[in-house]
Amino acid sequence: MSNDNSAGEKGLLSGWWGALCKPSSRWSLGGLLASGIVLGVVLWGGFNWALEATNTETFCLSCHEMEQNVYREFRGTIHDSNRSGVRATCPDCHVPRPWVYKMIRKIQASNEIWHKILGSIDTREKFEAKRIELATHVWTAMKATDSRECRNCHDFGAFDLTRQTSRARNRHAEAEQQGKTCIDCHKGVAHQLPAGAFKAERELNKSMEGETKP
Amino acid sequence: MKTKIKAIALALALALGFGVLGAAAGAADVKSLRPTEANQPDAPPAIFKVVEGAKHDRAYRQQPPMVPHSIDKYETDIKVNQCLRCHEWPFSDQEKAPKISDMHYIDRNGIRQDTVNGNRYFCKQCHVPQVDAKPLVDNKFQPATLNTNLR
Numbered sequence: 001m002s003n004d005n006s007a008g009e010k011g012l013l014s015g016w017w018g019a020l021c022k023p024s025s026r027w028s029l030g031g032l033l034a035s036g037i038v039l040g041v042v043l044w045g046g047f048n049w050a051l052e053a054t055n056t057e058t059f060c061l062s063c064h065e066m067e068q069n070v071y072r073e074f075r076g077t078i079h080d081s082n083r084s085g086v087r088a089t090c091p092d093c094h095v096p097r098p099w100v101y102k103m104i105r106k107i108q109a110s111n112e113i114w115h116k117i118l119g120s121i122d123t124r125e126k127f128e129a130k131r132i133e134l135a136t137h138v139w140t141a142m143k144a145t146d147s148r149e150c151r152n153c154h155d156f157g158a159f160d161l162t163r164q165t166s167r168a169r170n171r172h173a174e175a176e177q178q179g180k181t182c183i184d185c186h187k188g189v190a191h192q193l194p195a196g197a198f199k200a201e202r203e204l205n206k207s208m209e210g211e212t213k214p
Numbered sequence: 215m216k217t218k219i220k221a222i223a224l225a226l227a228l229a230l231g232f233g234v235l236g237a238a239a240g241a242a243d244v245k246s247l248r249p250t251e252a253n254q255p256d257a258p259p260a261i262f263k264v265v266e267g268a269k270h271d272r273a274y275r276q277q278p279p280m281v282p283h284s285i286d287k288y289e290t291d292i293k294v295n296q297c298l299r300c301h302e303w304p305f306s307d308q309e310k311a312p313k314i315s316d317m318h319y320i321d322r323n324g325i326r327q328d329t330v331n332g333n334r335y336f337c338k339q340c341h342v343p344q345v346d347a348k349p350l351v352d353n354k355f356q357p358a359t360l361n362t363n364l365r
Binding site for chain 2: 077078128165166167170171188189192193194195197198
């Protein structure tokens, strides 16, 4: 009985394989190539479309965990509304632009969906309790990449120090020589900081001291 | 009996009428110190930029210095106090910001503590950003610089 079945399956499989391997007698090579290209474009386009659709502020905020915590704090900060009207949205700071890193980040995000189902941070209290860990992840990543996401918009070389405030000017002038990166000095630009942030910062700096930046 | 009730009703109606008239006359008479009428909503306040770099003089010896930079982006709540990230030692040395004086560590019994004391935790209570704003109403305030006891 079971033998029969597997034999049947085998037959079906080898039949398919045979059909795939056999040169087509009905369609021309050009026609096949063209439809292959069209299909490829459609699939690739669809893939990229899905990638882009999940790369918007609206998508991020469809999770109430994000809307009720980080987004509400983000409202009114410099990256939400400013004199120039240029905004930075969640993916601008949290999703890398280079394709490979973007894919890695998207795969990591599937872990976040798992925690969404578990309800790991579905109340403000749970979120605040977990926050120091989440923030440290972001800081570690940004230190490791030399704040790549910030630099997509802020080009250190294009800073006109003379037009910055005196505090910014003094610190930026020496930042590069000291080997510091944006996140070293600009924690909590877009959100509130977790309790114990400064202690965590010091520990993180210590643990990453030896590492050289790219 | 009936006339009595009528008389009372009339008296009440009259009193009410005068009351309404009186109130209307009153609203016109009240002079507001503000530029807008007393029964109108306030005009939005003028927008002043923080004066950076230069420092305003203190008007009296005990005055907390004014803040020579914008502070709206610095979180101060039960979780963190971003001001301390620059003004408390040892950050003050790294960030080249003036260190808060030891007065900020003295508790209400006059004992020096090791952390900024609760009664000085909310910096904006005493330190406000300096702006070039004229007094809203004329007043005779004079800085105490002229009548201090010089030795």
